[in-house]
Amino acid sequence: MDRLMSDEAMDRILIIDDDEINRELLDNIFSAYYLIDKAENGKIGIDRIEADPDRYSAVLLDAMMPVMDGLEVLRRMEKDGLRNVIPVFLITAEASTDVTREAYELGVMDVILKPVVPYLVLKRVNSIVELFRARKRLRSRVRMQESELIKRARRIAELNRGMITALAAAIEFRNGESGEHVSRIHDITEIILRNTKLGDGLTEEEIMNISLASIMHDVGKIAIPDYILSKPGRLTSEEYDIMKTHTTKGAQLLETIHELRGSEVYSYACDIARHHHERWDGRGYPDGLKGDEISIWAQIVSLADVYDALSCKRVYKDAFPREKVISMIRNGECGTFNPQLLQCFFSVEDKLSRMYEN
Amino acid sequence: MDKQRSEMLYESGVDVNDALARFMGNEALLEKFLLKFCSDKNYSELKDAALRRDVDGMIRTSHSLKGMCGNLSMPKLFGLFTDQLTALRSGKTEDALRLMPQISEEYDKVVKSIKKS
Numbered sequence: 001m002d003r004l005m006s007d008e009a010m011d012r013i014l015i016i017d018d019d020e021i022n023r024e025l026l027d028n029i030f031s032a033y034y035l036i037d038k039a040e041n042g043k044i045g046i047d048r049i050e051a052d053p054d055r056y057s058a059v060l061l062d063a064m065m066p067v068m069d070g071l072e073v074l075r076r077m078e079k080d081g082l083r084n085v086i087p088v089f090l091i092t093a094e095a096s097t098d099v100t101r102e103a104y105e106l107g108v109m110d111v112i113l114k115p116v117v118p119y120l121v122l123k124r125v126n127s128i129v130e131l132f133r134a135r136k137r138l139r140s141r142v143r144m145q146e147s148e149l150i151k152r153a154r155r156i157a158e159l160n161r162g163m164i165t166a167l168a169a170a171i172e173f174r175n176g177e178s179g180e181h182v183s184r185i186h187d188i189t190e191i192i193l194r195n196t197k198l199g200d201g202l203t204e205e206e207i208m209n210i211s212l213a214s215i216m217h218d219v220g221k222i223a224i225p226d227y228i229l230s231k232p233g234r235l236t237s238e239e240y241d242i243m244k245t246h247t248t249k250g251a252q253l254l255e256t257i258h259e260l261r262g263s264e265v266y267s268y269a270c271d272i273a274r275h276h277h278e279r280w281d282g283r284g285y286p287d288g289l290k291g292d293e294i295s296i297w298a299q300i301v302s303l304a305d306v307y308d309a310l311s312c313k314r315v316y317k318d319a320f321p322r323e324k325v326i327s328m329i330r331n332g333e334c335g336t337f338n339p340q341l342l343q344c345f346f347s348v349e350d351k352l353s354r355m356y357e358n
Numbered sequence: 359m360d361k362q363r364s365e366m367l368y369e370s371g372v373d374v375n376d377a378l379a380r381f382m383g384n385e386a387l388l389e390k391f392l393l394k395f396c397s398d399k400n401y402s403e404l405k406d407a408a409l410r411r412d413v414d415g416m417i418r419t420s421h422s423l424k425g426m427c428g429n430l431s432m433p434k435l436f437g438l439f440t441d442q443l444t445a446l447r448s449g450k451t452e453d454a455l456r457l458m459p460q461i462s463e464e465y466d467k468v469v470k471s472i473k474k475s
Contacts, residue, residue, distance in 0.1 A: 019422065021429045023389050028382055064421065093425065113429035118382055 011057035011129060011212035016045035016073065017091065018065040022114070026060055026091075029118045033126070035056075046076045049086070056086050059106075063099050071099060074106035083107040087128045088336050091116070110196030161212055168215045171222050174229055181308060182215045184355055188304040189214040189297070191351060196344035198296055205264070213268035214301045215275045220250025244285050247274050268297055271312045276301045281336040290340075299341050306334045307345075311356045322353050359385050370471035371464055374415075377431035388430075392472045395426055401465060408458050416454060417446050435464050 005269025012035040015026045018355030022233075025036050030036060034057070039045035042065050049056065063070040070090055077083055092100060100111050109128050112121050141231075165186075188210040193199035199207060221229060224246050228239045235243060252274030257357040260266050275289060275298035310325040319330070326349065328334055330343070337345075364374045372392070382389045388406030400419040424439035438461050445453040 019425050020394070021426055024387060024391070025380060025429055028384055028387055093428070114425060115380060120378060222386070 012037060012055055013058045013060060013125070014039065014045060014048060014127075015060045016042060017060070017062035017066070019062070022062065022091065022115050022116075025116060026121075029116070029122055030125070035121070043063045045096060049073075049077065049082065050080060053080070053082055053086060057132065058125055058353045059086055060112075060125070061088050061090055062101070063090055067090045071102055071106065074108065076200040078106055087123060087132055089121075089128075100255065152326075157208075161215075164212060164215050168219060171219060171339055174221065174226065177187070181312070182218075185214050185301060185304050185306050186211050186216065188307065188352055189300050191348055192300050193297075193306075196353070197347050198300065198341065198344050200224060209265045210268050210272075210297045213265050213272050213297070214304070216254065216269045217272050217301050217305065218246060218250065219253055220246035220248065220273060221247040222252075222253070223309060244277070247277055247286050250274065268355075271295050271303050272298050276305060278302065279335050280338050284335070296341075302335075303329075303337055303341060303345055307352070310334065311353075319356075322356070359389075364429070366471050366474070370467045371432050371434045372468060372471070373431040377429075380429065380431065391426075393431060395430060396469045396472055397449060398423075398426065399427075405458070405462075408455055411451065411455070413446060413451055417443065420454075422445065432468060434465075435468065438464060 011155065013030060014024050014037045016039045017023045017026070017039050024328075025034050027038065035058070037048060038169045041105075042061075045061070046068065048057065049305075050246070061073055063071045070092075074088065077086070077088065084107055085103045088107070090100065090103045090108045090111045091114055092111060093114045094100070103111065110124050112124065129257055167178060167184060168182040171178055172181055190207065191298075193202060193210060202210070220326070223242060228235065228243055228275075230240070239274070251270045254260060254270050254273055260269065272295075274286065275294055278284035278287065278289040278294045278298060280291060280294070280299070282288055307329065310320050310328060326346075329337075329345075359374065367374050376390075377388055378385065400422045402414060404419035404423065406412075407419060420439050420442050424443055425426060427436040427439060438457055442454045442457045443449070444462070446459070
C-alpha cells in the first residue's frame with residue numbers, strides 16, 4: 001500500500017475496547033495501514049478524542065465496557081459536535097439490539113460484529129475513511145475557491161467604482177472642483193441608507209449599488225458648455241434652461257453605455273441622474289415629479305448635493321459654516337424636501353459634518 | 359504451528375484455521391492469546407459466581423468468556439457461553455447453572471490441549 005510510505009501520510013485510528021484480545025486483534029488487522037491508539041474503556045477513549053479530535057480518522061468502539069460504555073462515548077461525541085466529523089464503528093457481539101439502534105441514531109457509520117472477520121472490517125473501515133478524506137479535501141477546495149471568487153468579485157467592484165469615480169471626477173474638474181464632491185455624495189448616500197430607516201428593506205448589495213449610482217448624478221454636465229458651467233455670476237434664464245438639461249442628458253448618456261445597462265446599478269444611476277433636481281413640492285425639473293413620485297434615492301442624492309454644495313466653496317459662492325448650512329436646509333431656503341428625509345438626514349448630520357472638518 | 363498441534367487443538371475444540379485467519383496468519387499472537395485464555399481469571403470467577411448464584415457476576419464473566427471464545431474460534435464453548443448468557447439475561451438462572459458442568463468439561467479439554475506442547 002502506498003500509504004505505508006511515511007508517518008505523516010498515515011491516518012490514525014483509535015480502538016476503544018476493554019477486552020485485550022479485541023484490541024490486539026484489531027491492532028493486528030489495521031496496523032499495516034494505520035497508526036493505532038488504544039484505550040481500555042470509554043472514559044479513556046473519549047478523553048483522547050476530546051484532547052485532539054483531528055488526530056483520528058476513525059474510531060472503533062466496543063459497545064459493552066466498564067466505566068463508560070460505547071453509547072455514552074457516542075453521546076459525548078454528539079455533545080462535542082464531533083458527530084460525522086470522525087467516523088465511528090460500533091463493535092458488538094449482538095447486531096440487532098436496542099444498543100445498535102441507538103448507536104445508529106447517534107451517528108455510527110457501521111456496526112461490526114464480533115468475532116470480527118478481518119477482510120470485512122478492514123474493507124468497511126477503509127471505505128468510510130476514504131470517503132471522509134475525499135469529503136474533507138472537497139470541502140477545503142470549495143472553501144479555497146469561494147474565497148478566491150470573493151476576492152475577485154471585490155476586486156472587480158473596486159475597479160468599477162474606480163472607473164465610475166474617474167469619469168465623474170473628470171466632469172467635476174470642468175467646473176473647477178476636485179473629485180471629492182462625488183466621493184462625498186457617495187458617502188453621504190451610503191451613511192443615510194445605512195443608519196436611518198430610509199434604508200429599511202434594502203439589501204447590503206442594493207445600498208452599495210445606490211451609493212455607486214449616486215456618483216454619476218451629474219455626468220450630464222459633460223454636455224453643458226464651459227462658459228455656463230464655470231460662470232461665476234448669476235445665470236440668465238436661457239443659460240439656466242441649458243444648465244437644467246444636465247439631468248436628462250445624464251440619463252441619456254448612461255443609456256448609451258451598453259455595459260452599464262446590464263448591471264444592477266443602471267436603473268438607479270439613470271433615475272438619480274434624471275431626478276436629483278426634482279422637488280418634493282413638484283416644482284423641480286425635468287419632470288416636475290411630486291412627493292413619493294420621486295424615488296427615495298433620488299431624494300437622498302438631491303439633499304446630499306445641496307448639503308455638499310452649501311458646505312463647500314463653489315465658483316459662485318464661499319463655504320457656509322455648519323450652523324448656517326443646517327438652518328438654510330431646515331428653513332427651506334434651498335428647496336423643499338420630504339419631512340421624513342429631513343428628519344433622517346438631521347439624525348446623521350453630526351456624522352456627515354465630520355467630512356468637512358479639514 | 360505444526361500439523362500435530364493444530365490437529366490436536368482442533369479436536370479439543372479450537373478451530374485453528376479460522377482463528378489464524380482472524381489473526382491475519384499471526385501465529386505468535388494466536389499462541390499468546392491461547393495461553394492467556396488458560397490463565398484468564400474470568401473462568402474461575404464464573405465458577406465462584408455460579409456457586410454464590412451471583413447473576414450479575416455470572417453475566418459479566420460469561421460475557422467476557424464468550425468474547426474470548428469467539429475471537430479464538432472455539433465454537434463449542436462459544437455456543438455454550440452464548441446460551442448461558444441468553445438464559446441469564448432472560449432470568450432463567452437455573453438453565454444457566456445447569457450448563458456449568460458441560461462448560462467445565464469443554465473448558466478443561468481445550469485448556470489441556472493448549473498447555474500440551
